[in-house]
Amino acid sequence: MTPFLPITPLLPDILASLAERPRLVLEAPPGAGKTTQVPLALLDATWLAGGRIVMLEPRRIAARAAAAYMAAQLGEQVGETVGYRIRFESRVGPRTRIEVVTEGILGRMIQQDPSLEGIGAILFDEFHERHLAGDLGAALALDVQSGLRPDLRLLVMSATLDGERIARWLDAPRLSSPGRSFPVSITHSPVRPQETIEQHLVRTVRQALREHPGDVLAFLPGRREIERARSMLEKQGDDLEVVALHGELSLAEQQLALSPADAGVRRVVLATNVAESSVTLPGIRAVVDAGLAREPRFDPPSGFTRLETVNISQASADQRAGRAGRVAEGAAYRLWPQSRRLEPSRTAEIEQAELSGLALELAGWGSDNLPWLDAPPAGAMGQARDLLRRLGALDEASAITRLGRDMLALGATPRLAAAALRAAPERRALVADLLALTEARSPLRGEQGRTDDFRQRVAALHLWRDAGARGARAGSADIGALAAIEKASAGWRRRLEIRSSASGVPDSHAVGDLLVHAFPDRVARRDEGQPMRYQLANGRGARLHEASALLGEPWLVILDLRLDARDSLVFAAAPFDPEVLERDHADRFVTERVMRWDDERQIAEAFEERRFDALVMSRKAIPLRGDDAVPALLAGIRARGIGSLPWSDNARRLRARIGALRVWRPELHLPDVADATLLQSLESWLSSYLSGKRRLEALQAAELSEALSSMLDYEQRRALDVHAPEELKVPSGMTRRLEYGTRDDDPGAPPVLAVKLQELFGLADTPRVGDGRMPVMLHLLSPAGRPIQVTQDLAGFWNRTYPEVKKELKGRYPRHPWPDDPWTAAATHRAKPRGT
Incomplete structure (x- = not known):
C-alpha cells in the first residue's frame, strides 16, 4: 500500500507537467517522499510507454535504501520492478523498470549508448549536493535530449535547491512540495577550554539524551572522529546502543543504522554527511551537529588532492537540523557559535576538484561544449588534459587515444586506470589490489597505522587473504576495512578479467613499479646531501618523517603527502626501480x-x-x-x-x-x-x-x-x-656638484647644493632645476666647510638669518669677508688677503 506523504497531492501536477514539457524542477524538503514516491508515480505515464526510469543518488547507501523501500511498497524483492546499480554491485533483472544508480553510473550508460535506448526518464535526486559526476551526468543528459532524444524526460529534485537558477538553466517549470516536519529548537552549545571536537560532541549528546526522548543523530566530519566518539560513549557504560553510519561500512553495518532500535533501547547514530539526505533514520528526536564535513580539495601547484575538514553550508546545517523533526518536535544542538556566518550553499565540486576524470569523459564524448550549470574552470581543465597526455590517454591534439577509451571503459580514475592497463598480465591481480587500496583509507591501525610505506598495506591485505579459514588477523590491521578492500579488489578483478587474486609478499619494487604508471609526476629522487629530503618530478620538494620506514630508498613514488610551503611531508609512498622510467x-x-x-x-x-x-x-x-x-x-x-x-x-x-x-x-x-x-x-x-x-x-x-x-x-x-645638471656655477665663479637622490623614499626630492656662504654673496634667489620647477636645497657652509643653514629660501636667509650668522662667525673666521650687505657684496671662494 502506498503511504500518504506530503508529496502525494503534488504527484498529479508532476505527471501533468512532464506530459507537456520534457524537463521539470521539483523542490521538496526532507521527509516529503520525493525519492520513493515520484519514480513509482511515473511508471504508468503515457509518455513513458513502458520504458525505464533511471534515478541518480549521490551515495551508495541511499541508492540501496531507496530501491529497497520502493520494492517493499510494491510487495516485491529488489531486482524485480525496482533495482539498483552501484560500483561492483547490481540488483536488476529483465523486468526492472526503475533503476536507482549512483551518479557515476549514468556517465557510463550514456558513453556506451548515447541514445539511451529504452530509457524514458532520468531523475536527479539530491542535486543540491553538486557532485562532479552529477553535474556531468546532467550536462550529458541535456546534450542527449537536445540532439538525439527530445522525448527523454529530465527531472531535477532536491531538498535545498536554488530552484529559480536551476529552472532558468533547464528552461523548465518549478514545482514545490511541503515537507513533513515538526518544530525543531536550535541551541548553540559552547565549547569548553581544551576540549576536542569529540569530547564536545559526546558531552552534548549526553545533554540531548537527558533533555529529550528518542534517539540522537550526531554529525562528525569523518570516520576517525566517529570511532573516537564511539569509544568515549561506549566507555561510559550506559544502556545505550551506539552505531556508526558512513560510506566505508559494509552493507550489513549500514542496514543496522537504518533499522529501528530494539524496543526500550535508546540509540546514538554517529554519522558523516551521508545522513544529511536521501536516507530515513527512524526514531531520531535530537541532532548534535559538529558543523564540519570532509571534502576533497585539489591543489593545482602540487597536483595533489587532499580531504580537508571544512565548515558546512547553511543549507546543510538546516537539513541536518531537520532530521530531528521527522516524527515529533525535536531539538538540534550546534557545536559552533551563533555568530559564525555560514556560506548559503555548498560549493559545486566542479569548481574545486581535480578534473582529469571529467576531461577524459569529455574527450570520450567528443566535445566539452555542454550545457553546464557551472562550467569547469579553464585552468583546471588545462592541467587535467596535460596529465591525460602524460598518461597516454590523449594525443597532442587532445583527442582520445585507444588507451584512453580503454581507461574510460574500466571506470577507475585516469591515473589508476593507466596503471592497470599498462601492467603486464601477470601483474594484473596485484593491480586490482592497488586499485582498491589507493581508493580506501589505510586499513592499518595502531603503531603500524603511522607507517609511510604503502607496501605494508598490500602486505596486510595479502596476509589476511592468505590466512583464510585459519583466522589470522593480519597484524594490527582493521579486519572490517580489509574485508571492504577485498570486496573492491574482487570487483576490479572481474573488470580486469582476472580469475585469481594476488598473494604472498610482492617483490620490493613490484608495488612502486606499477604505481609509477599512475603517478609519473610524483616520482621522487633522494637528495644526496639530505637523505630525508626528496625532489619530485613536478619540481616540488618532500621530506620523510623521523620514524619513516622508507629511509634510505633512493627512488620513491609518492601517493599522499601533507602540503607545506617548502618541503611537504610524505604520508604514503613506495620504492621503485628507476629503470621503469627508462623503459615505459x-x-x-x-x-x-x-x-x-x-x-x-x-x-x-x-x-x-x-x-x-x-x-x-x-x-x-x-x-x-x-x-x-x-x-x-x-x-x-x-x-x-x-x-x-x-x-x-x-x-x-x-x-x-x-x-x-x-x-x-x-x-x-x-x-x-x-x-x-x-x-x-x-x-x-x-x-x-x-x-x-x-x-x-x-x-x-x-x-x-x-x-x-x-x-x-x-x-x-x-x-x-x-x-x-650634474653641477651649478655659483656667483664666486666656481662650479659645485648637485647631489640627487638624497631621500630613498622620494626620488623627486630636491637636489642638494653644498656651498660656502661667501660664494653666494650677491645671489638673491635660490637656484632652480627641473625647468625651474624645483628649488635646490642649499646646504650653506662656514669657511671651514661646516653646515650653517639648510634652506630653499635664500632671500629669507639674507634678510632674517644672515645678521645672526655674521655676528656669531665673524670673530671665528676674521680672514673671510662678512659684509653688512650680502646683496651687493662680491662673491668669493677665497679668504681676504693678508693685511686687509
Whole structure:
C-alpha cells in the first residue's frame, strides 16, 4: 500500500507537467517522499510507454535504501520492478523498470549508448549536493535530449535547491512540495577550554539524551572522529546502543543504522554527511551537529588532492537540523557559535576538484561544449588534459587515444586506470589490489597505522587473504576495512578479467613499479646531501618523517603527502626501480643545453642535462658558446640584487638624476630606473654589455654607466643635462656638484647644493632645476666647510638669518669677508688677503 506523504497531492501536477514539457524542477524538503514516491508515480505515464526510469543518488547507501523501500511498497524483492546499480554491485533483472544508480553510473550508460535506448526518464535526486559526476551526468543528459532524444524526460529534485537558477538553466517549470516536519529548537552549545571536537560532541549528546526522548543523530566530519566518539560513549557504560553510519561500512553495518532500535533501547547514530539526505533514520528526536564535513580539495601547484575538514553550508546545517523533526518536535544542538556566518550553499565540486576524470569523459564524448550549470574552470581543465597526455590517454591534439577509451571503459580514475592497463598480465591481480587500496583509507591501525610505506598495506591485505579459514588477523590491521578492500579488489578483478587474486609478499619494487604508471609526476629522487629530503618530478620538494620506514630508498613514488610551503611531508609512498622510467616513460626524457649560475664561485657554467620532467638524471659540463652565459649572468644578478652590479659614483649620480627628472618632468617619458624595474628589464638594457662574459666581475663600471645612459634617447639626454645638471656655477665663479637622490623614499626630492656662504654673496634667489620647477636645497657652509643653514629660501636667509650668522662667525673666521650687505657684496671662494 502506498503511504500518504506530503508529496502525494503534488504527484498529479508532476505527471501533468512532464506530459507537456520534457524537463521539470521539483523542490521538496526532507521527509516529503520525493525519492520513493515520484519514480513509482511515473511508471504508468503515457509518455513513458513502458520504458525505464533511471534515478541518480549521490551515495551508495541511499541508492540501496531507496530501491529497497520502493520494492517493499510494491510487495516485491529488489531486482524485480525496482533495482539498483552501484560500483561492483547490481540488483536488476529483465523486468526492472526503475533503476536507482549512483551518479557515476549514468556517465557510463550514456558513453556506451548515447541514445539511451529504452530509457524514458532520468531523475536527479539530491542535486543540491553538486557532485562532479552529477553535474556531468546532467550536462550529458541535456546534450542527449537536445540532439538525439527530445522525448527523454529530465527531472531535477532536491531538498535545498536554488530552484529559480536551476529552472532558468533547464528552461523548465518549478514545482514545490511541503515537507513533513515538526518544530525543531536550535541551541548553540559552547565549547569548553581544551576540549576536542569529540569530547564536545559526546558531552552534548549526553545533554540531548537527558533533555529529550528518542534517539540522537550526531554529525562528525569523518570516520576517525566517529570511532573516537564511539569509544568515549561506549566507555561510559550506559544502556545505550551506539552505531556508526558512513560510506566505508559494509552493507550489513549500514542496514543496522537504518533499522529501528530494539524496543526500550535508546540509540546514538554517529554519522558523516551521508545522513544529511536521501536516507530515513527512524526514531531520531535530537541532532548534535559538529558543523564540519570532509571534502576533497585539489591543489593545482602540487597536483595533489587532499580531504580537508571544512565548515558546512547553511543549507546543510538546516537539513541536518531537520532530521530531528521527522516524527515529533525535536531539538538540534550546534557545536559552533551563533555568530559564525555560514556560506548559503555548498560549493559545486566542479569548481574545486581535480578534473582529469571529467576531461577524459569529455574527450570520450567528443566535445566539452555542454550545457553546464557551472562550467569547469579553464585552468583546471588545462592541467587535467596535460596529465591525460602524460598518461597516454590523449594525443597532442587532445583527442582520445585507444588507451584512453580503454581507461574510460574500466571506470577507475585516469591515473589508476593507466596503471592497470599498462601492467603486464601477470601483474594484473596485484593491480586490482592497488586499485582498491589507493581508493580506501589505510586499513592499518595502531603503531603500524603511522607507517609511510604503502607496501605494508598490500602486505596486510595479502596476509589476511592468505590466512583464510585459519583466522589470522593480519597484524594490527582493521579486519572490517580489509574485508571492504577485498570486496573492491574482487570487483576490479572481474573488470580486469582476472580469475585469481594476488598473494604472498610482492617483490620490493613490484608495488612502486606499477604505481609509477599512475603517478609519473610524483616520482621522487633522494637528495644526496639530505637523505630525508626528496625532489619530485613536478619540481616540488618532500621530506620523510623521523620514524619513516622508507629511509634510505633512493627512488620513491609518492601517493599522499601533507602540503607545506617548502618541503611537504610524505604520508604514503613506495620504492621503485628507476629503470621503469627508462623503459615505459622514455618520451618524458629530454636532453638540453642549460646554463647555471654558480653563486658561490660567481661564474656562469654550461651543462648538457638529461632530465625526467624536473629531475636531473645526468649532467656534464660543456664549453660555453657565444652569448650562452648571458641568461645565467642575468639570473645571478636577479638572485643577488641590483646592488651586485659595479656601480660607480658617476653611475649612481646618473640614476639619481634620471629618477629625479622623471618625477619633475613626466612629459619627457624618462625610463624608470628604480631597483625593481631595472632588475625586471635587465634583458633590454644590460644584456649586450654582458656578451662574451662568464663572470659578473668582468663587467666594468664604465660599461654599466654606458648601459644606463643608453636607456635615454638624444632628446632625453639633452633634457637631462639642461634640467638636471650634474653641477651649478655659483656667483664666486666656481662650479659645485648637485647631489640627487638624497631621500630613498622620494626620488623627486630636491637636489642638494653644498656651498660656502661667501660664494653666494650677491645671489638673491635660490637656484632652480627641473625647468625651474624645483628649488635646490642649499646646504650653506662656514669657511671651514661646516653646515650653517639648510634652506630653499635664500632671500629669507639674507634678510632674517644672515645678521645672526655674521655676528656669531665673524670673530671665528676674521680672514673671510662678512659684509653688512650680502646683496651687493662680491662673491668669493677665497679668504681676504693678508693685511686687509
